Amino acid sequence: MDRISIVGGRPLHGTIPISGAKNATLPLMIASLLTPDTLILDNVPRLADVSLLQRILNNHGVDVMVGGKRPGDTAYQGQTLHISAQNIVDTTAPYELVSKMRASFWVIAPLVARLGEAKVSLPGGCAIGTRPVDLLIQALQDLGAEVEVDAGYVIARAKNGLRGGEVVFPKVTVGGTHPAMMAASLAHGTSVIENAAREPEIVDVADCLNKMGARISGAGTSRIVIDGVPRLAPEERNEARRFLALVEALYEHRVHLICAAADQPDRLYPAGDGALEFRRIA
Numbered sequence: 001m002d003r004i005s006i007v008g009g010r011p012l013h014g015t016i017p018i019s020g021a022k023n024a025t026l027p028l029m030i031a032s033l034l035t036p037d038t039l040i041l042d043n044v045p046r047l048a049d050v051s052l053l054q055r056i057l058n059n060h061g062v063d064v065m066v067g068g069k070r071p072g073d074t075a076y077q078g079q080t081l082h083i084s085a086q087n088i089v090d091t092t093a094p095y096e097l098v099s100k101m102r103a104s105f106w107v108i109a110p111l112v113a114r115l116g117e118a119k120v121s122l123p124g125g126c127a128i129g130t131r132p133v134d135l136l137i138q139a140l141q142d143l144g145a146e147v148e149v150d151a152g153y154v155i156a157r158a159k160n161g162l163r164g165g166e167v168v169f170p171k172v173t174v175g176g177t178h179p180a181m182m183a184a185s186l187a188h189g190t191s192v193i194e195n196a197a198r199e200p201e202i203v204d205v206a207d208c209l210n211k212m213g214a215r216i217s218g219a220g221t222s223r224i225v226i227d228g229v230p231r232l233a234p235e236e237r238n239e240a241r242r243f244l245a246l247v248e249a250l251y252e253h254r255v256h257l258i259c260a261a262a263d264q265p266d267r268l269y270p271a272g273d274g275a276l277e278f279r280r281i282a
Contacts, residue, residue, distance in 0.1 A: 019045040019078035024201040026103045027178040028208055029053050032062065032083040033110035034182060035212055035232040039085075043078030049101055054081075056097045056104045060111070061089035088115060095121035095152060102175070105133055105154075109179030112145055112156040113186040119155045135169055135176035142167045143180075143187050164189025164228055172197050177224070178205055184226035185214040193224040 020043040032039040054064045067080035091111050098104045098121040111118035144163040145156045164187050167180050177197040184191035206219030215227035
C-alpha cells in the first residue's frame with residue numbers, strides 16, 4: 001500500500017491557505033433560504049458536500065453563483081458563493097437529494113419559517129428513528145408548526161407564521177440548534193433555546209443571521225434567546241432600520257421612513273443623496 005514517509009530534523013516555515021469550516025458552511029448556505037436578498041459567503045471550502053448542497057438549493061429555485069478563479073488561487077483555497085433565494089419555486093426536498101447528506105434536512109426550518117410550509121424527506125427514508133431528526137421536529141412544533149410524517153416525508157405547516165416559544169432539548173444537538181435558530185429568527189415574538197449546542201459553528205451561524213437583521217443573543221452558551229423579526233436582509237439593507245431605531249429612541253416617538261420603494265414598502269432605502277428623511281407620526 002502507499003505510504004507517506006516524513007523525515008524530521010528541519011524547522012518548518014511558510015504560509016498555507018486555510019479554507020472555511022464545512023460545519024459552518026453548510027448551515028450558512030441553508031440560512032440563505034431565510035431572505036430574498038443575496039447572501040455572499042467567502043472562503044467556502046471546495047468539498048463534495050458543498051456541491052451537493054448547491055444542487056439541493058437549486059432544486060428549491062435558489063441561484064448559486066460560484067466566483068471564478070483569481071490570480072494566485074490554488075485548489076486548496078476557499079471559493080466565494082453568491083446565494084440568492086429570491087424566488088423559491090419548490091418547498092419540497094426529495095429523498096434522492098436529502099438521502100445523500102443528513103444536514104440537508106435542515107432546509108425544513110427556513111422554508112416553513114419564511115413560506116409557511118415545507119415537505120422534506122427523512123434522511124433515512126420512512127423510519128424516523130434511523131436518523132436523529134426527532135429533536136428538530138420537536139423544536140418546530142414548539143415554535144407553532146403543525147408537523148406530520150407521511151410516506152417518508154416530514155410535512156411542516158405554519159400558515160400564520162411561526163410563533164416564539166421555548167425549545168428545551170433533552171440532549172445537546174447541533175442538528176437541532178442550527179435550524180431552531182433559523183426558524184425562530186422569523187417567528188412572531190421571543191424564543192428561548194435551552195440546552196443549546198455551543199460549538200463554534202453555532203456562533204458563526206448566529207453572527208451571520210445577526211448581520212442579516214436577526215436578533216440573537218447567547219450563542220455559544222447553553223441558552224440562546226431570539227427575538228423574531230418580520231424579515232431578514234443583508235447588513236447594508238438594515239442600515240436604514242438602525243437609523244430608524246435611533247431616531248425613535250432619541251425623540252420617543254414612532255417615525256416612518258418616507259423613502260421606501262413604492263412597490264416594496266417593507267424594504268427601506270436611503271434617499272438618493274444618501275440622507276434619510278423622517279416623518280413624525282402624530
